[in-house]
Amino acid sequence: MPDPQTLLAFAAIALGMVLTPGPNMVYLVSRSLCQGRKAGLISLGGVALGFVVYMLCAAFGITALVLAVPYAYDAIRIAGALYLLWLAWQAVRPGGRSPFQVRDLPKDGARKLFLMGFLTNLLNPKIAVMYLSLLPQFIDPAAGSVLGQALVLGATQTLISVLVNALIAISAGSIALFLTRRPSVAAVQRWMMGTVLAGLAVRMATEARR
Known part of the structure; x- marks a missing residue:
């Protein structure tokens, strides 16, 4: 089990x-704006299943990596830091597309909505790199079962992502209207997020290997 400080970070x-x-x-x-909140939440169910698949694959793979090549931490740590910097740039770069700029989507049945959410997540490189590059940085072999720590951390990420995305899907219409009327708020949010991600990247890059 990761310690509280590690879990919070x-x-x-x-x-x-x-x-x-x-x-x-x-x-x-x-999906929520085109077909309603229910469609967005069904799609989110597929996204959540994608998180579980990634979590299990990464947990067992990371366990094998840590036990076989402990010094691989350094390479993974640097890769994770670079990825966070890339995300920070994506957050603040000029001309970045807002997720609240609606794409026209056809109305689909529940089964297809779930499947599309699942495939969207599986094909999302951000999730793949996060599990493979960032998750190992928070695992300490001296703290107990590596597999157990990976599963706890993965479950934490999945829970946070599902809750936040559920709130966004439910409130998509209100958020889109709010940001349209107050573009300066969206700009401040993007810069705050970019700053936080860049700070985390620097911390990760300069942190000593455990």
Whole structure:
């Protein structure tokens, strides 16, 4: 079981990443605005299943990696830091697309909505890199079962992502209207998120290997 400080730090990164616009958020928002909240939440069910698949694959893979090549931490740590910097740039770069700019989507049945949410998440490189590059940074072999720590951290990320995306899907219409009327608020949010992600990247890059 990760210690509370480690779990809190990982939760902060997971929250920062889910609030950074990506394929999952764009799809869920567009689906909610085009077909209603229920369609958005059904799609989110598929996204959640994608998180579980990634979590299990990464947990067992990371366990094998840590036990076989402990010094691989350094390479993964740097990769994770670079990825966070890339996300920070995506948050603040000029001309970035807002996830609340709606894409026209056809009305689909529940089964297809669930499947599309699942595939959208599986094909999302942000999630793949997060599990493979960031998750190992918060696992300490001296703290007990590596597999257990990976599962706890993965479950934490999944819970945070599902809760935040559910709130966004339910409130998509209100949020879109609010940001349209107050573009300066959206700009401040983007810069705050970019700053936080950049700070986490610097911390990760300069942190000593455990």
